[in-house]
Amino acid sequence: MKRNTYISGIITFALLLNISFALNFTVELTYPKKIFAGEKGIATLKITNYEEKALFTFSVFGPQPSWILFEKSNLVISKGETKNVKIYILPEKYAYEATYKFKLRIVAEDGSSKEILLPVKVVQKQALKFSNILINCNNNICIPGEKIKCSIKIKNLGRHEKKLVVKFIFKDKIIEQKVTIGGRKEKNIAGEFLLEKYQKPGKYSVKVEVFEANKKIYEDSLSFSVKKVEKIEKQKQEKQGFFSKEVVIKLKNEGNAEIEYVVYSNASKEILTLFFGEEANKLNGEYTWKVKLKPGETKEISYKEIFLLRIIFIIAIIGVLIYLKFFYVWGVRIKKNIIYTPPVKEGDKISVFLEVKSNKPIKKIVVRDIIPSSFELIKSFETIKPMKKEKENEIELIWKIRTMKPGEERVLHYKLKPKIGIIGSISLPKAIMECYLEEKRVVKKSNSPKIKGLSE
Numbered sequence: 001m002k003r004n005t006y007i008s009g010i011i012t013f014a015l016l017l018n019i020s021f022a023l024n025f026t027v028e029l030t031y032p033k034k035i036f037a038g039e040k041g042i043a044t045l046k047i048t049n050y051e052e053k054a055l056f057t058f059s060v061f062g063p064q065p066s067w068i069l070f071e072k073s074n075l076v077i078s079k080g081e082t083k084n085v086k087i088y089i090l091p092e093k094y095a096y097e098a099t100y101k102f103k104l105r106i107v108a109e110d111g112s113s114k115e116i117l118l119p120v121k122v123v124q125k126q127a128l129k130f131s132n133i134l135i136n137c138n139n140n141i142c143i144p145g146e147k148i149k150c151s152i153k154i155k156n157l158g159r160h161e162k163k164l165v166v167k168f169i170f171k172d173k174i175i176e177q178k179v180t181i182g183g184r185k186e187k188n189i190a191g192e193f194l195l196e197k198y199q200k201p202g203k204y205s206v207k208v209e210v211f212e213a214n215k216k217i218y219e220d221s222l223s224f225s226v227k228k229v230e231k232i233e234k235q236k237q238e239k240q241g242f243f244s245k246e247v248v249i250k251l252k253n254e255g256n257a258e259i260e261y262v263v264y265s266n267a268s269k270e271i272l273t274l275f276f277g278e279e280a281n282k283l284n285g286e287y288t289w290k291v292k293l294k295p296g297e298t299k300e301i302s303y304k305e306i307f308l309l310r311i312i313f314i315i316a317i318i319g320v321l322i323y324l325k326f327f328y329v330w331g332v333r334i335k336k337n338i339i340y341t342p343p344v345k346e347g348d349k350i351s352v353f354l355e356v357k358s359n360k361p362i363k364k365i366v367v368r369d370i371i372p373s374s375f376e377l378i379k380s381f382e383t384i385k386p387m388k389k390e391k392e393n394e395i396e397l398i399w400k401i402r403t404m405k406p407g408e409e410r411v412l413h414y415k416l417k418p419k420i421g422i423i424g425s426i427s428l429p430k431a432i433m434e435c436y437l438e439e440k441r442v443v444k445k446s447n448s449p450k451i452k453g454l455s456e
Contacts, residue, residue, distance in 0.1 A: 023050075023112050025048060025114070026050075029046070030044045033121065037091050037093055037095045042089070043087040047083055047106060049080070054077060054110065055075070058070045058074070058106055060118075063100050067102075068088075068118070070088075071087070087118070091120065091122045094155070096157050097127065097159050098159070099119050101119050101120075102120060128155065128158075130218055134151050134222075140222070141224070141226075142226050143229065146195050147194050148193045150170075151189065157184070158183055161181060166179060166208065169208075198256045205223045206221065207219070228255075229256050232253060232254070232259065234249065237249075245268065251301070252297070257295065258295065262290055263289045263301060265303075267282055267287050271309055274305070274306040275303060277302055331360050334433040336355075336446040337353045343455070344422050349415050350451065352413065353413050354412035356410040357410075360438075364435060365435040367398070367399040368396060368431065368434075369386075369396070370429040372394055374420060375416045377414065384399055384401075386414065399412050418451075418453075421453065425451060427451075428450075430448045
């Protein structure tokens, strides 16, 4: 217990000794009432030393110590002497408006010290800070048809809210934004523009204007480029027929610059092919055209190929068929002729001749002819005598011929006379011939000759 009391006494004595030997000095501080942000203010620290000559050092503590700069970092002051130290106050240009409190410490070489408060009131001449304009295009290179988003960040450095009108201007388009920014707050304001689908490539700019109370307080612009885009849409339609091929090629310039485009289309490999359409160059089995297209412009190229060889081939086939038809079918014919002296009266004789001819061998030939009831058959046959078959109101004559050689001609003859007078004219029935041509049954009819009687 006695030992502890002894130690406490020693400590108390040492403290009293230190106080009794501490340097006696005073400090006074003068400073400006306010400082504009970004400008320099000067405060003055006045130190009076009442003891022996000593070295004094200075330091600062506070929110932004880099703003405070002492003219000298230390100072030697003799006994009874007073000296001043300038303190430079350098607030940042975009510091918020506020009173920043700094603590200055003055330390003598014996370790004794004093502290004094330095209040720095920062005022903004322009309480708004504007960032650079930004757009959402990659490296400020935009694409036609793209939506451009322009933005700017505004920071209110003051303590009171700001009501602003921000205008984004691109060519003849204006986007207006009304914003309110609270004290010591910031806002990002944006406007959007849609580039035209075929926006011409080149340099453009977007401008930002800021108004407060209808007064323009800020203006800036940003340049950007519109990229050149070359894009051609091509559609090809083909209509293939046996004798021809029709082709339509549709082109549309979906880019933003005029372009000369080379169109290729496969040419037919068939020989004797005729080409009709827009003039083209033919090279290595392809047709080519050079077409100039403005942005958004559409053009069509159409042509037709006619396969002449196929047409010739079909015509040849048709010719052969006609030939075969003529010689194998049309080559068999029957013709009915009459000989008389007009006008025919009752009882006048009329000679009838049936001419049968074939260019090919035929067989089993049967020729039939009808005598109407108004006529009477005269039994006078200058050639083959026919079979006679009487029917109701008419008589049928039938001739049968076994065969006929190519080019052979047969004439069948009979006579008849009208039973009554003929007024006007009357047509005789057609004769019918049946035969076999190369095992094919062929039926032919003759013409129907007219007999003229008395006029009405």
